[in-house]
Amino acid sequence: MIEYERFLSQSALKSQGSAIRKMGVMAIRPDMISFAPGYPDPVTFAWAEFREIANELLAGGQGSVLQYGPTRGHKPFIEALVELLASRGITATADQVLITTGSQQGLDLAGRVLLDPGDVVLVELPAYTGAISAFRNTEARLAGVRQAPDGIDLDDLRAVVARERAAGHRVRFLYLVPNFQNPTGLLLSREKRRLLLEWAERDDLLIVEDDPYGALYFEDTATGEDTRPIKADDTEGRVIYLSSFSKTLAPGFRVAWITAPEPLIAKLEVLKQTEDLLTPSLDQHIVYEAYRRGILTERLPMLRKFYQDKRTTMQRTLREELGDLVAWPEPKGGFFLWVSLPVRFATDEMLPRAIEERVIYVAGSAFFVDGSGRNTMRLSFSLPSHDRIVEGVRRLAKVVKAEIAGHPAPVEI
Numbered sequence: 001m002i003e004y005e006r007f008l009s010q011s012a013l014k015s016q017g018s019a020i021r022k023m024g025v026m027a028i029r030p031d032m033i034s035f036a037p038g039y040p041d042p043v044t045f046a047w048a049e050f051r052e053i054a055n056e057l058l059a060g061g062q063g064s065v066l067q068y069g070p071t072r073g074h075k076p077f078i079e080a081l082v083e084l085l086a087s088r089g090i091t092a093t094a095d096q097v098l099i100t101t102g103s104q105q106g107l108d109l110a111g112r113v114l115l116d117p118g119d120v121v122l123v124e125l126p127a128y129t130g131a132i133s134a135f136r137n138t139e140a141r142l143a144g145v146r147q148a149p150d151g152i153d154l155d156d157l158r159a160v161v162a163r164e165r166a167a168g169h170r171v172r173f174l175y176l177v178p179n180f181q182n183p184t185g186l187l188l189s190r191e192k193r194r195l196l197l198e199w200a201e202r203d204d205l206l207i208v209e210d211d212p213y214g215a216l217y218f219e220d221t222a223t224g225e226d227t228r229p230i231k232a233d234d235t236e237g238r239v240i241y242l243s244s245f246s247k248t249l250a251p252g253f254r255v256a257w258i259t260a261p262e263p264l265i266a267k268l269e270v271l272k273q274t275e276d277l278l279t280p281s282l283d284q285h286i287v288y289e290a291y292r293r294g295i296l297t298e299r300l301p302m303l304r305k306f307y308q309d310k311r312t313t314m315q316r317t318l319r320e321e322l323g324d325l326v327a328w329p330e331p332k333g334g335f336f337l338w339v340s341l342p343v344r345f346a347t348d349e350m351l352p353r354a355i356e357e358r359v360i361y362v363a364g365s366a367f368f369v370d371g372s373g374r375n376t377m378r379l380s381f382s383l384p385s386h387d388r389i390v391e392g393v394r395r396l397a398k399v400v401k402a403e404i405a406g407h408p409a410p411v412e413i
């Protein structure tokens, strides 16, 4: 047997698989109810329309459908994205857009273009694990910034930057998900979006704004205006904006994009060339056609209602089963419910018991770069059916109640 470890690079030795992806494997057991991965529900996919578009594209009239193409992406598709961005309030030109193989690639590219080993990236406490891993790959330092109910805590942000700079570290950018954040579901207030831009200008920093969920607001509590990207008001070119079709059309297409000032797009493009030359041509064409034919736009109201109803079912069942033993901020959009237990509990330690009861979640600590948040968990309501949400929450409640019975609150003296 060859010991392969001695052949591995330092970065391969340090790299770790995503906790959430591992959970995805467990969720394959049919008797397991999984609240772990943030997958869209396949019943929402436009199967018939995709079939029709793919049939037309594969009839063979147009070579570009299966050909290599420009790294930046299929030209007409980029033009369409400029129009889509305008509908979100963002003014961009075609040379400020790069199509990526999922936003995950965009995050990886942004990390590689902007970070040297030892540089500081500011991330929220908690933050999306895929971004944490991508930035860690560059050997950057990840500095956590606390959150408030209306999004990132600006006082803490200033304090963390001051602390890092005082320690002689170079702070590069703030990464954040302003709309229905993964994992908390929080929506950043409009006021804070404005203040963040001022902060970035004053402190001469960049913002990487990741927005896969903005279109999925729940009409009972939010409007399209609440999700206006920070990028929309970025007059200096401080914001690198990422968005994706994964949650609204289908993640299997792996089609997303970055919008940034042209000099940055040019660098991102060069690095993308070494990763995959281009985002798959067939995927780009199908998504472009789906957009061009209005399939995405016409389905959005249905999607908003679909996930809003699932959120409501999960919230209602949690309240019925656990009352005020647990707490969570009500998500106004997106896929996630972020549940806190009393601080003395550790959801990572509780996970084996949940698995015995055939329910899984993501332990919150996976999202904290400072090792905190052990009493939290992310429950994703997007994929399971209403019945399975109810049954899964009942199973989870059994585990939580047993945990609480086994660890009575310390007596105050």
Ligand SMILES: Cc1ncc(COP(=O)(O)O)c(C=O)c1O
Residues within 6 Å of the ligand: 038, 101, 102, 103, 104, 105, 128, 130, 177, 182, 210, 212, 243, 244, 245, 246, 251, 254, 255, 256
């Ligand atoms: C905040 C956030 N960013 C990026 C991604 C990656 O999305 P994509 O499928 O476009 O790679 C996800 C996926 O869950 C996400 O939640």
